[in-house]
Amino acid sequence: MHHRRPSKPFPPFLLLFMASLLLSLLLFLFLLPPSQTGGAAPSSSPAIRNACRATRFPSSCEPSLSQSPSLPSNPSAANLIDAALSVSASALPTAQSMAESILSASSSNPDRATAARNCLDDLSLSARRLSAAAAAVGVANSHAFAGAALLYQYDCWSALKYVNSTRQVAAAMSFLDSLYALTSNALAMIAALRRFGPDVSLWAPPQTERDGYWGDLSSTVAAEGGGGLFRLHLVAAPDLTVCPSGECDHRTVQEAVNAAPDYGLKRFTIFIKAGIYRETVRIPFEKTNIAFVGEGIGRTVITGDLNAEMSGISTYNTATVGVAGDGFVAANLTFENSAGPKAHQAVAFLSDSDHSILESVEFAGHQDTLYARSLRQLYRNCRISGTVDFIFGNSATIFENCDIKVVPRQESPEKGESNAVTAHGRTDPGQPTGFVFKDCIVNGSDEYVSSYRRKSSVHRVYLGRPWKEYSRTVFLNCYLEEIVRPEGWLPWRGEFALATLFYGEYESSGPGANSTARVSWSSRIPAEHVGIYSLENFIQGGEWVTGE
Template sequence: MANNIAVISICSVLLVAVVVAVTVGVTQSGKSDGDSGEVKSASKAIKELCQPTDYQQSCENSLSNANTTDPKELIRMGFQAAMTEIETVIANSTTLKELVKGRPRAKQALENCHELMGYAIDDLNNSFKQMGEFDVDKYEEYVENLKIWLAGSITYQQTCLDGFIKTRGESGEKMRALLKTAQELSSNALAMVSELDLSLKKLHLSGATQGVVRRLLSHDQSGFPSWVSSTQRKLLENSSKFDLKPNVVVAKDKSGKYGTINDALKEIPKRGSTPFVIYIKKGVYKEQVIITKEMKNVVFIGDGPEKTIITGKLNYVDGVNTFRTATVGKWNFVYYIYELNELNARGWRRKTPPFQVGGHSRPSYAGSLSHDQGGFPSWVSSTQRNLLENSSKFDLKPNVVVAKDKSGKYGTINDALKEIPKRGSTPFVIYIKKGVYKEQVIITKEMKNVVFIGDGPEKTIITDFHFLQFAFEPLLAAVIGEKFMAKNIGILNTAGAKKHQAVALRVQSDQSIFYHCKIAGYQDTLYAHSHRQFYRECIISGTIDFIFGDAAAVLQNCRIIVRKPMSNQKCIVTAQGRSERREVTGMVIHNCTFTGEPKYMSVKNKNKAYLGRPWKEFSRTIIMQSHIDDIIAPEGWLPWNGSFALDTLVYSEFNNRGPGADTSKRVKWRGLKTFNEEHAKLYTPHDFLHVDEWISRSGVPYTPGMMPGL
């Protein structure tokens, strides 16, 4: 019988008008005045919302005309203010045209800024729309999207300014001045969302159903959760039910106004701002109870978990979708249950959640992420497997075939790109037959869900001679459109070490995947610029900062090869560019191999190699469960410029192996962290990229957590 009972004694006191209102006044001081949790004026709401930001005055100024206390709308207005400011920058930047005349680098930097500001506005606009659609059922996905897009907007603005480094004249300083407020407002927007996320986590509104229950049931010495105020405790601990003065009494013995809970629910006012107390006397109530999103601040008081019982028998096996099987479904988060026993009469049958949070129960990842012998997760469909592992390219039924031997529809990749539909929602597959394609390939932001399939990274090769003349020039290959995927493709920049910065591939594509690809160059080979990126079983080679950028990127099972540099150069693998402390970006290198090409091995003692250096103030690079050959200098890491970022960066090496993995002689910077396994797990694909939402759909094999046996 014990296994058939789910005891719900959740003393939930989330007294807010909407879920996002937890960002205001609830967690800032840890205090509560016992009211509805809503602020009493727009001015106070703005001050509360701006309090955790780094630029409070800019925040308050940008929201000064707001006439609402709804934090959700205020946050959206914050996004809108940042967009408006960037649009102002674009308009005013025309005044810089005179300053860049006769200065080609500065001129190119200014042109790049116009493009980059457009991308920044796109990310802010995506955030604005997502906040308007905010669905607590998809809380984690939405907040993750917001953080990624806002970080992208910040990165684009920073990249604009980076373009003016080493340019002559006043144009760089003028652009920095123009962008100052826009950068502050973008930073503030990220701070608001980060505070929202932190507040919701503190109130335990995320995670699987039973996990929520467990966390909500953690108590302090008085027996209540630590976040329950004294006023709220009085409401919940009063021994006399009648002292509570319930709004409605439900009783099976007809001593109350109603005999069923559902009849009592009809009296609940829509979106009430004060507690509506329903006292449910002892008895077994065989009904499905749904607290809709309109029913706010509802309190259930029972006579005890073994006396007041709500029971039902809907279940997945009998044909009811999991979404609909909960006996008690909760579509809002302003809700108490006290001394109730919720019994599912079918017991713990498969996919039958006893209690639903937000009308949705998350699946357990423990079973869903198991892999079969083929290396794919067990839940990858046969169609997806065929796309990625089929040896016969013709079984893929590509939309377009490109071939140098004229056996395809086109002879160049760029001709094939013209067939891609704008903003397509389904994969558009381009099969690129073996051959060397000397062309510059740009996947624009309008080209979504594009898939490149080649004959192998040593057979299908995209290459050209490009070196960095101007910052952010789209060099050999640039991928901007979201959900791009490439398999069996080689991308080689042949400019050589003497040409210094020579990007082979720049990636801005959100939720992009590179599988079994080769990316080769010298300095600045792979520019993992922004958004979410995953690289599996790829080969990446170069000399200086050859994996750099500010994406949230994971490289798993890849081979990282240091090449022979110029005689006076050191080699540095990574240069991560996180410029804001709240950005969820970073470079994670997981179960990869660090080694050197044969030509480098002969000079490794003279031209030393390092794991990375901090390009920006909050640079974050995690190397874990990887094999490091004896090519890495004992110090491990290299400064960028003096003491810059050494206290604020986050670098860590966890459970690596090989002769170069010895950390005993590593630099002693404050930012160099020692992680335990629990902390390291936060940087696995499952936790860092939330890959189950997008990589699983691609069918690419990956390990979601720590590598077993390492």
């Protein structure tokens, strides 16, 4: 007599994967145009059709908004944007579930596990910023938050791209593509509201300087760039003190951060006495308005050596100091990654902190020293050193009066090398991001300059190269030393991004400021448009750089 063997139950992770795949498929079908699904088109109001014409992905825009239960029959611009943000936010839990399933299935694959964890961090930040975009006071703030939410979704997708060796990961990436389109649509509508106002019939897709759109000057800012920067004042009495000897409140910086209040509304100052602090510091989203104050550049040093050559470590994880809490302030200290030039990506400082200010801070490293990743940041009187792409990210950041130095990358400098100072990572023309360098100096360290002068033909330094398609970087009134190549800017790979990036200069001076020899895909900024890149216009600094 033959007995049927009992069937084995499906493993839990497989059930999760199958459920996630089904959800992804359903959303994918939902987002397809009716001609591809075979169904009738959902009825769209004229307002929806006009709003969706202003997006980059109208085929997903109209069906998603037409089926939104929150939209009234005659929606306003605000109604449409709220609905678009809600559609994106409602899809995030599915993406998070898929990432959790990947993590559960990756115990034997440290790189994939790291990618999944980073993806989950990104999706959590994206959810927070989507919520902030919906609740923001002022369209510029909503624009900034929605742009960051899109960045985090892209970075989740990008993290998985490098470990895409399973159907589970491929399904998650496919779902993230659909989610990205939904968030981009919401972002485009916010950009259209900011540019054209609430009359939806006037809305059009986002444009950049390469399309002839420079943005609108604040009525309070002159065309030359307007208002000066406020001096950053730090409270005299710190809330906590850190010192290596242990005779203070804390021995490590991380202990002091952990002791700070969550969601603090007032600045919480951590005074870090002179010394070398060998630690990895993380300031989570909940720790807002934290200030680090040291006893001077080179005297108070926070250093680490994490790098992307290590197993299970990505660029995102290498930061010696990483900040997610808004309102971060730092002054009079050094952030360093000491991994060295052979270690490739090795971040000294990473910031996701909106309204962050760093003054008289040194960032020391080699490749990828300063990761100005997202939102609005200000760096004043800082020193930044590195080799390849050592200022990078997708934030809206102003660098004023900063000393930017290229350091040697090779043990034998006579072999030569190519280094780009910046690699901005804007992926969508609707993101209000870019790097602005004002009154800065670009030079090499003494060692690099010495090697350059011995054999200048093999040492090539460029102002930047396009990490992503809509990369944006400008230099205003900067002094460029001889090490900067006459062509100024370096391609990333072939023709990638050369038609969509914006790289501009205004009144560059010095032996590296050869405007007649610049590449054809860079620009000279007209004087009447320089004010777009001011503190008040570019990062709305008049609202938050108070110096208090």
